[in-house]
Amino acid sequence: MTGSAMVFYAAAVLTVVFAAVMVVHRNPVKSTLALVVSFFGLAICYVLLSAPLIAVLQVIVYAGAILVLFLFVLMLLNLREEPAPPGSSRPIQTVLSGVAIVSFAGLMLGLIRASGDPAAGADPQPLTDIARVSRLLFSDYLLPFEAVSVLLLAALVGAFVLVYSEKRA
Amino acid sequence: MSLLDFGIIAARVLLPALILPGIVIPLVWVERRGAGLIQDRPGPNRVGPMGLLQSPVDVLKLFMKEPVMPAAADSFLYTLAPAIAVFAALATFAVIPYGATLEVGGRTIPLIGADLNIGILYIFAMTSLSVYAIVLAGWSANNKYSLMGGIRSSAQIISYELAMTTAAAGVILAASSFRLNDVVAMQEGTWLSFVPRWNVFPQFLGFLIFFVAAFAETNRIPFDLPEAESELVAGYHTEYSAMRFGSYFLAEYVNIMVASALAVTLYLGGWTLPGFHPQGILGTLISIAIFAGKTAFLVWVFVWVRWTLPRFRYDQLMSLGWKVLLPLALVNIFLQAALALGTGVYR
Numbered sequence: 291m292t293g294s295a296m297v298f299y300a301a302a303v304l305t306v307v308f309a310a311v312m313v314v315h316r317n318p319v320k321s322t323l324a325l326v327v328s329f330f331g332l333a334i335c336y337v338l339l340s341a342p343l344i345a346v347l348q349v350i351v352y353a354g355a356i357l358v359l360f361l362f363v364l365m366l367l368n369l370r371e372e373p374a375p376p377g378s379s380r381p382i383q384t385v386l387s388g389v390a391i392v393s394f395a396g397l398m399l400g401l402i403r404a405s406g407d408p409a410a411g412a413d414p415q416p417l418t419d420i421a422r423v424s425r426l427l428f429s430d431y432l433l434p435f436e437a438v439s440v441l442l443l444a445a446l447v448g449a450f451v452l453v454y455s456e457k458r459a
Numbered sequence: 460m461s462l463l464d465f466g467i468i469a470a471r472v473l474l475p476a477l478i479l480p481g482i483v484i485p486l487v488w489v490e491r492r493g494a495g496l497i498q499d500r501p502g503p504n505r506v507g508p509m510g511l512l513q514s515p516v517d518v519l520k521l522f523m524k525e526p527v528m529p530a531a532a533d534s535f536l537y538t539l540a541p542a543i544a545v546f547a548a549l550a551t552f553a554v555i556p557y558g559a560t561l562e563v564g565g566r567t568i569p570l571i572g573a574d575l576n577i578g579i580l581y582i583f584a585m586t587s588l589s590v591y592a593i594v595l596a597g598w599s600a601n602n603k604y605s606l607m608g609g610i611r612s613s614a615q616i617i618s619y620e621l622a623m624t625t626a627a628a629g630v631i632l633a634a635s636s637f638r639l640n641d642v643v644a645m646q647e648g649t650w651l652s653f654v655p656r657w658n659v660f661p662q663f664l665g666f667l668i669f670f671v672a673a674f675a676e677t678n679r680i681p682f683d684l685p686e687a688e689s690e691l692v693a694g695y696h697t698e699y700s701a702m703r704f705g706s707y708f709l710a711e712y713v714n715i716m717v718a719s720a721l722a723v724t725l726y727l728g729g730w731t732l733p734g735f736h737p738q739g740i741l742g743t744l745i746s747i748a749i750f751a752g753k754t755a756f757l758v759w760v761f762v763w764v765r766w767t768l769p770r771f772r773y774d775q776l777m778s779l780g781w782k783v784l785l786p787l788a789l790v791n792i793f794l795q796a797a798l799a800l801g802t803g804v805y806r
């Protein structure tokens with residue numbers, strides 16, 4: 291096993307295990323922290339795919355900003371651990387979620403097999419160069435880029451309107 | 460890769476990481492003596508000549524003290540938080556060039572931990588992690604003052620990070636690169652043969668915003684709301700003692716040095732000086748000294764401001780960040796774009 295393969299498996303295990311911890315942990319703050327670790331593992335995977343830009347953006351945007359806001363809200367609400375639901379055996383839900391997990395895993399496996407060699411259709415020039423990414427954003431993908439900006443602005447204005455109307459009332 | 464190559468890389472990365480915490484010891488002395496100077500009192504002056512041995516003795520004391528953990532604390536996160544603080548502070552320095560390229564025995568050794576082409580983004584990624592150290596400390600100690608400090612800090616750091624990043628965008632625009640070596644290279648030489656081509660001159664507004672935001676990012680007065688002693692006891696590290704408390708202390712001073720080093724690299728020409736062309740080992744050493752000198756000056760400004768200004772109120776802090784610094788930083792981007800496109804200020 292080469293060095294990068296070892297790093298990949300370590301990062302992949304980290305990502306998956308902590309994603310699972312995020313789902314099953316009863317304490318919301320620790321759930322969020324598990325998600326932070328999972329995002330970190332994902333960032334390492336991006337670095338291995340020679341996409342350091344995506345990795346850094348992943349850390350800045352998700353780990354550094356969005357999840358900190360999650361924590362901020364959770365800490366303000368001061369949520370404690372959820373108690374285990376009464377009568378914890380729920381046969382129907384257990385069977386249904388099992389079916390969902392198996393079918394989703396099967397779907398993903400099938401897709402990965404069908405897609406063949408991932409390197410074959412890959413861009414010969416990987417997007418490591420930030421100048422190239424920017425040029426693409428402002429030429430070929432200008433319309434989606436601006437559309438996303440407008441969408442974010444709309445969300446911002448929406449939040450403002452909600453808060454402001456409450457203040458005046 | 461030979462063993463020697465490996466050793467050189469290890470030295471490039473590890474030396475700054477070992478030297479920075481070492482400088483903290485005299486830096487604490489400078490801070491306390493500086494406080495004495497500004498407040499017209501002696502400061503520490505009993506242990507050693509001019510009180511110089513006070514800080515080493517304090518460090519020894521912190522190491523020997525018993526770490527006390529509150530019974531209701533979350534022991535894992537409580538222990539992890541100070542480690543994150545030190546890690547985030549030290550890891551940030553990895554992409555800052557601290558001297559001219561060293562040429563020894565046919566090898567060229569760049570004096571930088573890792574010459575990433577996204578160096579500036581990497582720095583913002585690492586500084587955005589430092590917030591976890593404070594938030595986790597505040598939450599895991601299970602103390603209301605700690606929690607208030609943690610909550611304040613998360614809001615404060617996110618708000619000021621925005622202004623800081625936007626201000627730094629002006630430099631990225633001028634250098635048309637995220638690589639910090641390119642940023643240093645573009646500041647070599649002079650305008651009109653006497654003004655150094657430092658970014659601080661065309662981007663004084665950006666420098667001001669960046670430096671003010673750096674005070675908020677390092678939780679220093681006038682923005683030390685997360686630990687405001689008069690209202691929160693000691694904020695997020697109220698429940699910390701011994702070397703765990705010492706770790707936060709260490710991280711704060713390393714953060715000050717890294718923020719100053721970054722401001723020097725982005726706005727004050729890094730290790731360059733007009734008319735100075737480094738040659739040989741001596742030239743490299745001089746370039747490191749230039750870099751250290753500029754950084755030391757900014758670190759002194761941190762100390763100076765701390766003992767000069769009172770603390771902001773929380774709502775004042777937030778309105779300064781969002782209503783003053785961020786709009787000004789956006790104006791700065793437009794100004795820099797106009798300068799870069801319309802004039803020959805930048806190469």
